[in-house]
Amino acid sequence: MIEKCIVKKNKGYICVVDGNVLSQTYLYPNYGNVVRNAFVNTCDSGYIAKMANDIYGTKYTSFNGPMIFEEYIEKPYKQLLLGNTENTYALIKDRLEKDGKDSLNLLYMPLPFVEVDEFDYPNIAKKINEIKPDIIWVSLGAPKQEIFMNRILPYINSGVMFGIGAAFNYYAGILNKPKMEIGPFRFIWLARLFEEPKKQFRRCWNFISVIPHLKREERERKKLNENF
Numbered sequence: 001m002i003e004k005c006i007v008k009k010n011k012g013y014i015c016v017v018d019g020n021v022l023s024q025t026y027l028y029p030n031y032g033n034v035v036r037n038a039f040v041n042t043c044d045s046g047y048i049a050k051m052a053n054d055i056y057g058t059k060y061t062s063f064n065g066p067m068i069f070e071e072y073i074e075k076p077y078k079q080l081l082l083g084n085t086e087n088t089y090a091l092i093k094d095r096l097e098k099d100g101k102d103s104l105n106l107l108y109m110p111l112p113f114v115e116v117d118e119f120d121y122p123n124i125a126k127k128i129n130e131i132k133p134d135i136i137w138v139s140l141g142a143p144k145q146e147i148f149m150n151r152i153l154p155y156i157n158s159g160v161m162f163g164i165g166a167a168f169n170y171y172a173g174i175l176n177k178p179k180m181e182i183g184p185f186r187f188i189w190l191a192r193l194f195e196e197p198k199k200q201f202r203r204c205w206n207f208i209s210v211i212p213h214l215k216r217e218e219r220e221r222k223k224l225n226e227n228f
Contacts, residue, residue, distance in 0.1 A: 001040055005160050006077060006134045012039035013138075013149035013161040016065045019045050019207035024143045026210045031143050034150045042068060051211075055218050069137070069167035077134035078105045080159075084139040084168045086110065091172035107131060111140070116147045125155030136161040139168045 005012055015021060015038040022045070025032035035041060043049050044064040052060050073079065074096065081089050089108040096103040109127060111119070128136065136159045138145045145163040153161070169175040 002160060005039065009158040011153065011156055011158045011160070013146075013153060013163065014038055014040045014042065015146050015149075015163050016042050016044045016068060016165065016167075017048065018064070018142075018165075019048065020203040021142045021146070022048060022214070023203075023206040023210045026214060027206065028143070031147065034143075034146050037150060038146075051215060051218075055215070055222060065164050065167040066170040068162065069164055069171055072135060072162075073106070073137075073171065074099070074101045076102065076105065078132065079107070079135040079137065080128065080131055080133035081106070081108045081168065082136060082138045082140075083111045083145070088168050088172050088174065091174070092168065095171065095173070107133070116140075116144050116151075119148065119151070121152045122155050125152050128152075128159065129157045132157075133159050135159065137168070138163050139165060141165055 002014065004010075015035045017035065021035065025035050042064075043052075043060060043062045046062045049060040049062050052058055073092070081092070086108060089106075093103040093106060096106065109124075109131075111124070136156075138149055138161055140148055140163075142163065142165060145165065149161045149163055166175055
């Protein structure tokens with residue numbers, strides 16, 4: 001679906017759903033609508049995939065933000081990095097060049113440090129449309145980046161937007177990926193908890209607190225669907 005959207009010069013946004021994003025969709029219904037309106041959602045959590053598999057008997061696996069970024073940043077598309085810092089952009093270009101990859105089609109656009117309601121979406125979109133990128137990477141952190149993509153979508157002419165969070169920093173080597181893996185669990189959340197304790201503890205607590213409600217409501221939803 002992503003490749004078709006790029007090739008046909010269509011537009012849309014992709015949400016990378018980790019525990020923080022999932023808990024925010026439960027706590028804030030309007031944000032839930034933003035995530036559901038994405039044309040693709042990927043699962044950025046082995047535990048979320050496991051919950052779905054336990055309830056539905058499926059075999060979903062996670063495809064997290066750093067994996068997605070590494071998968072696509074090295075493809076020969078015209079790509080635009082939105083947000084984060086120019087230093088991070090320079091580190092990403094440097095890694096691409098060291099790995100023998102072309103970085104000429106990778107561009108960067110800073111965004112002002114403002115609340116999500118304060119962005120000048122038409123003006124930002126005008127600059128994006130002048131660049132005509134195939135892929136637009138948005139690094140503002142959840143839930144801000146998902147809301148940003150949803151609001152700017154009507155103004156851009158084409159381009160696949162990824163709400164990618166800290167994936168820039170992992171690829172640039174600013175954050176370190178955890179080396180420990182157990183089956184589908186990669187413990188990125190645990191590594192970030194040590195690196196950003198105040199921020200990540202709140203996010204982890206939100207997810208843990210809504211898990212029982214999510215499981216119960218999803219099982220009820222499954223029963224309702226089976227009865228139709």
